Amino acid sequence: MGPKRQEGTDTGEIVTARRLAVGYKDKMVWHDANFGIERGEFVAVIGPNGAGKTTLFRMLLGLQKPSGGDLTVFGSKPSRGDSRIGYVPQRHAIDNETNIECVELVHLAYGGGRWGFNLSTRREKDAAMSALKAVGAEDLAHKSLASLSGGELQRVFLAEALVSNPEMLLLDEPLSNLDIRRAIELVEVIGDVVKERKVTAFLVAHDINPLMRYIDKVMYMANGKVATGTPEEVLTSKNLSALYGARVEVLRDSRGHIIIHSRYGGEEVHEEAYHVI
Ligand SMILES: Nc1ncnc2c1ncn2[C@@H]1O[C@H](COP(=O)(O)OP(=O)(O)OP(=O)(O)O)[C@@H](O)[C@H]1O
Numbered sequence: 685m686g687p688k689r690q691e692g693t694d695t696g697e698i699v700t701a702r703r704l705a706v707g708y709k710d711k712m713v714w715h716d717a718n719f720g721i722e723r724g725e726f727v728a729v730i731g732p733n734g735a736g737k738t739t740l741f742r743m744l745l746g747l748q749k750p751s752g753g754d755l756t757v758f759g760s761k762p763s764r765g766d767s768r769i770g771y772v773p774q775r776h777a778i779d780n781e782t783n784i785e786c787v788e789l790v791h792l793a794y795g796g797g798r799w800g801f802n803l804s805t806r807r808e809k810d811a812a813m814s815a816l817k818a819v820g821a822e823d824l825a826h827k828s829l830a831s832l833s834g835g836e837l838q839r840v841f842l843a844e845a846l847v848s849n850p851e852m853l854l855l856d857e858p859l860s861n862l863d864i865r866r867a868i869e870l871v872e873v874i875g876d877v878v879k880e881r882k883v884t885a886f887l888v889a890h891d892i893n894p895l896m897r898y899i900d901k902v903m904y905m906a907n908g909k910v911a912t913g914t915p916e917e918v919l920t921s922k923n924l925s926a927l928y929g930a931r932v933e934v935l936r937d938s939r940g941h942i943i944i945h946s947r948y949g950g951e952e953v954h955e956e957a958y959h960v961i
């Protein structure tokens with residue numbers, strides 16, 4: 685489906701950051717980040733509100749310039765409107781589109797948002813339908829967007845991002861508003877897409893647990909820093925304490941779920957104040 689993927693190397697880093705820093709005006713969001721993400725890796729981007737997760741996506745999309753260091757995407761500086769990247773934003777503007785059918789929405793995304801449904805080729809319509817199929821949403825093709833549940837909408841947005849056969853997917857909190865069963869289902873769909881198409885995917889989430897079986901790497905942002913590596917490497921009490929600059933404990937419950945606790949504030953003030961991040 686979609687246009688033929690551009691030839692490139694099958695292995696090697698798709699995204700490389702060296703001493704990368706980002707901020708807005710005088711405000712530093714994070715700095716000194718070093719990471720390399722390879723083709724076909726599934727990366728969870730985790731961190732508290734305001735840590736800079738969406739900002740990372742804005743940089744990968746070429747919408748935000750680094751304030752220091754180097755970032756390369758597909759071997760060069762990020763550039764706006766790169767059709768190799770499929771993006772599902774954190775907040776999706778659908779106000780003007782709520783009456784259109786799902787298959788039309790997906791179809792409109794083909795070729796970078798070109799309008800003109802009536803002029804469409806058979807091939808484009810097939811691509812829209814097969815993107816919906818790939819995410820298990822072919823039943824929704826002729827439903828209007830307004831009639832979908834949150835979980836159904838997320839599938840359709842994923843299809844929209846997939847229709848032009850991207851090499852990289854940026855998914856900003858696609859699991860928010862989903863119950864745990866739907867969240868796991870969607871992660872499974874994304875995990876399959878990543879494997880079958882060798883797509884490199886970044887997924888922002890607040891809970892790492894539904895992702896654990898599928899991800900290759902975690903990028904954990906907090907306190908102006910970014911730690912990247914496999915879940916085993918990153919999710920330790922020692923590493924997260926260093927990241928937060930405070931005592932953080934990584935616990936596993938009897939079902940293997942990860943619980944990350946931190947103690948905020950000074951000991952005298954918030955003696956018992958443990959929070960799940
Ligand atoms: N356009 C902007 N101008 C100035 N500051 C901004 C801008 N966009 C984001 N920020 C600030 O940069 C920081 C990081 O924002 P970002 O949206 O990347 O966080 P996030 O990790 O995605 O948070 P959330 O979990 O709430 O979505 C925040 O403190 C935010 O207020």
Ligand SMILES: [Mg+2]
Pocket residue numbers: 737738739774856
């Ligand atoms: Mg965000």
